[in-house]
Structures are given as structure tokens and as C-alpha cells.
Amino acid sequence: MDVTSTPPHTPGHPGGHPGAPSAAPVGGGGHLPSVGAVRPDGYVYARAPMLVYWETTLACGLACRHCRATAQPERSPNELTTDEGFRLLDEITGFGRPYPHVVFTGGDPLRRPDLEALVRGATERGIGASLAPSATVDMTPERLAALKAAGIQTMSLSIDGSDAARHDGFRGVEGTFEMTLRAVEWAHRAGLPLQINTLVTDETLPDLPALYELMLGLGIIRWSLFFLISVGRGTGLQEISPAQSERLNHWLYDLSKEAPFAIKTTEATHYRRIAIRRLRAEGLDDEAIARTPVGRGFGVRDGNGIVFVSHDGQISPSGFLPLAAGNVRTDSLVDVYRTHPMFTSLRDVATFKGRCGRCPYVAICGGSRARAYVWTGDYLETDPLCPYVPSAEPDAD
DSSP: OOTTSOOOOOOOOOOOOSSOSSOEEOTTSOEEOOTTOSOOBTTBOOSOOSEEEEEOOSBOSOOOTTOTTOOBSSOOTTSOOHHHHHHHHHHHHTTOSSOOEEEEESSOGGGOTTHHHHHHHHHHTTOOEEEOOOOSTTOOHHHHHHHHHHTEEEEEEEOOSSSHHHHHHHHSSTTHHHHHHHHHHHHHHHTOOEEEEEEESTTTGGGHHHHHHHHTTTTOSEEEEEEOOOOGGGGGSOOOOHHHHHHHHHHHHHHHHHOSSEEEEESOTTHHHHHHHHHHHTTOOHHHHHTSTTGGGTTOEETBEEEEEOTTOEEESBTTBOOOSEETTTSOHHHHHHHOHHHHHHHOGGGOOHHHHHOTTTTTOOOOHHHHHHHHSOTTSOOTTOOOOOOSOOOOO
């Protein structure tokens, strides 16, 4: 299917929301909570985020053209130490049960020799954990098995092209595509449910149908499409247009009916508007829609259900909205998330401006606050990738 043209509108249910499919067993007969254990009040995650992304390091063996973190070959001396990492995990328990889920990311978290100890620290505290590594020589089947034993519940890998030339061109290192396919097999061997992340830009858009065909053979639980935010090295790439994003989201909705895995979007929350309208057209009421995979992710966005801790401890709404509201070395993560004016405004859709502020879907969608900031300098402004113009339509919630 040509995703640059209007796809047929066939009935179906949207797939995917941030998180793992189920609780993972822990030693002693207990169970760690899965992603999604933290639930919102309405669509507001005021008590605790669903996800804590911890950028454990900037070090990475790749040189990806879109890297948010502008990763580097060597580790920074400013990284949180092992002891500081344990204190961060202690702080996460301060949100109360159910705890947020922590995602160990980077850079490449495999560059940290203490990663297994940090994962065990999360497990011992009752915190669920996922891993977002890079496919480099630092990844081995033995390392993945050890991380699974330490408590990692799910893992994500990135594939940005349907063949080696396309993918390696984005990742900056020849052989990365084949290494990623080996890593997929190693993850299966370790018993790690796998999500594949794919970048959406004007370059990758025509390749998405071929990428979907590739996904069908990988045994994954989720395909997450990340719509480019022009931060870090990504400033050298081109976002797709609002019209293209609308057609793409309709195509993804159609795929979600037939795909053997969940499909989700990242930094493209306006997919939820499309899903709601099509589900309503298919006869589902709002209660039924809320029980769908996409419905279970309603409201989640930068600063509302998501918090990011950088390699040096800075606390931000997300890695794509790197505005520091504090630092875990000196500030309480719980207090910053719950009370800092930036976070409270990101959770209060009454503060949103422009088309987003007038939109009947604002509480459910909220737009990409990161993209609004990149393009306007104001994270409360309109997400320019969404073409929807609010009218007199009844409230979506």
C-alpha cells in the first residue's frame, strides 16, 4: 500500500500503547507490575508517571542521524553513579504503589558495566523494567540472558529501513541491520518480548509498507512508529507533512486490524483522534473504545504519564522535550513530577493554546508538546503536525 495516498477505510481496532504485555515473574513467586499498572485519574497522571525513562549513559557505538541524545563513543564522567542509580530507584518507589515502570535507555545502556546490578536493584524494589539497547558488539546472547535473569521484562530495538542500505544509512555503522536481526533472535532465545521502533521522516515514509512486511516475520509484540522531533542530530532530517501524517495514521489504523502485533505511535498522539472517530463510525461507544489498546493509552504524553531522567540526573517531561525542571542529585523526582509548574501545566489541558487548546480531543490526545516547543518555543502551543481544525464537534471525552 502507498502510504502517501489515501488508504481505504476498513473497520478495525487500533493497536498499541506504551508498555509491556503482561506482568513478568519475579523470584520467590511474586510478580512485577507491567507497564500500565499506574492508572490516571480521568486522563491525568498526577500521582505518578506510567513510565520513567532513564538515560543511563550517552555512550553508544552508533552514530544515528536522528539521535536525540547526540550520543558519543565514550561514557561521560557526569553520569549518575551506581549508588546514585540505586537512590533514583529508591526515589521511584516514593511515588507509591503501583510503581512506575522504568525504561533503561541511552545512548546504549549496555555500555554500563553495572547495568545488571541496576536492573536487579529495580527488581528487588518491585519496579518493573524494560531495556532499550543499541544493536552493537556490546550486545551478546549471554548479556541479554543475564539481563533477563536480573529482571528485564521487555526489550526494544530499532529498525529504520527494510534493508541494510536504508537502515545502516540512518544508523551510521555498516552491518547494523544484520546485527539487529541477530539481536531479534537473541531476544527471542532469552524469552524477552520485543518491540521494534521505526523512525518516521520524509525519507522513511515510502519504505514503511516494506518495513511492515519485515515486521511480520520478526515475532514482535509491538511496532512503534516514532514521528521525528527535530532535536539533537534530528535537526538535519525532515518531518513528514500534516497531510502525510493524517494519511499515515489512517493506514496504521487499517494495519492494526490485521497485524499480529500491536501498533502504536510516538510523538503523534493525534492518531488517537483518528482511532476514536473510526471506532465510533464502526459502532463502538466510548466505554468500549476506552477498553481498546489505543484507549488504554489515552492521555499519555510528555509530562503526563512520562518523565525522563538524563544521564546526569536532569528531570524533564521527556527526552524530546529536554527542559530541566530539576535534578535527581538535588531534587525529589516525586516532588518535581507532581508539583513543578512545567509538569502541572503539561497535565492541565486548560492551559493549552491554539488549535490544541480548542480541540475536543485535547484531554485524550494533547498533541506533541515536544514538537510544539521545537516549532514555536512554547510547549503549550499547537502541535503543528496535526491538521485537525476544531469545530463544534462534541467533546471527545
